[in-house]
Amino acid sequence: GESVGLHLPTLSVQEGDNSIINCAYSNSASDYFIWYKQESGKGPQFIIDIRSNMDKRQGQRVTVLLNKTVKHLSLQIAATQPGDSAVYFCAEAGKNTDKLIFGTGTRLQVFP
Amino acid sequence: DTGVSQDPRHKITKRGQNVTFRCDPISEHNRLYWYRQTLGQGPEFLTYFQNEAQLEKSRLLSDRFSAERPKGSFSTLEIQRTEQGDSAMYLCASSLLASSYNEQFFGPGTRLTVL
Numbered sequence: 001g002e003s004v005g006l007h008l009p010t011l012s013v014q015e016g017d018n019s020i021i022n023c024a025y026s027n028s029a030s031d032y033f034i035w036y037k038q039e040s041g042k043g044p045q046f047i048i049d050i051r052s053n054m055d056k057r058q059g060q061r062v063t064v065l066l067n068k069t070v071k072h073l074s075l076q077i078a079a080t081q082p083g084d085s086a087v088y089f090c091a092e093a094g095k096n097t098d099k100l101i102f103g104t105g106t107r108l109q110v111f112p
Numbered sequence: 113d114t115g116v117s118q119d120p121r122h123k124i125t126k127r128g129q130n131v132t133f134r135c136d137p138i139s140e141h142n143r144l145y146w147y148r149q150t151l152g153q154g155p156e157f158l159t160y161f162q163n164e165a166q167l168e169k170s171r172l173l174s175d176r177f178s179a180e181r182p183k184g185s186f187s188t189l190e191i192q193r194t195e196q197g198d199s200a201m202y203l204c205a206s207s208l209l210a211s212s213y214n215e216q217f218f219g220p221g222t223r224l225t226v227l
Contacts, residue, residue, distance in 0.1 A: 008152060034215075036218075041220075042220055042221075043116070043203050043205075043218030043219050043220050043221050044155065044203070044218045045218070046215055046216070046217065049215065089154045089155075091154070097168065098143060098145070098160055098168075098207070098214060098216070099157045099160065099168060099170075100145075100147075100155070100157060100216065101157065102153075102154025102155050102156070103154060104153075104154065105153075105154055
């Protein structure tokens with residue numbers, strides 16, 4: 001299949017380890033943040049979101065951290081599995097708009 | 113399958129031809145979005161609809177691009193006089209307007225190649 005995200009930053013982790021993917025966002029007025037996972041040949045898949053009035057949110061095996069002071073967002077994946085291999089994008093949206101602005105993706109490679 | 117569907121999945125056309133893509137959102141989702149994605153990049157917003165109304169358009173949407181959602185359900189994106197720079201993946205997403213922010217569910221995309 002075709003590759004999503006050629007020449008992207010790549011994070012390689014061993015199966016079972018924890019992964020941390022980072023994202024710097026640009027707009028201090030952004031109010032809503034989302035992490036998407038994109039596998040080759042597929043559309044982005046929602047993972048987890050967080051609003052600007054929070055600094056941490058947890059899901060199943062995933063945690064998103066938001067640091068508004070330095071405009072930084074991170075995605076932590078616990079016990080990374082081969083099925084987690086994909087390109088991960090952060091996205092932001094401002095108030096009164098649904099327009100998502102996507103950041104540069106990170107390719108996650110999980111090896112046994 | 114009750115997700116967002118897009119048709120066709122792949123389109124190869126010659127420069128100068130017109131193409132039209134279709135998106136069927138998740139049933140009862142009243143918001144529908146179009147994005148464009150080139151290799152190595154994240155999706156870029158093009159436009160979105162609430163029901164039939166087109167609420168916002170990006171500067172990326174030149175006058176060769178037009179999107180419609182005539183009955184508030186499916187949407188079409190037409191590109192006239194295609195150029196090689198139009199080659200990209202065209203993604204559609206839909207959401208259900210609730211309170212403030214709405215999770216956008218993406219379709220598989222239409223891959224356009226302009227020769």
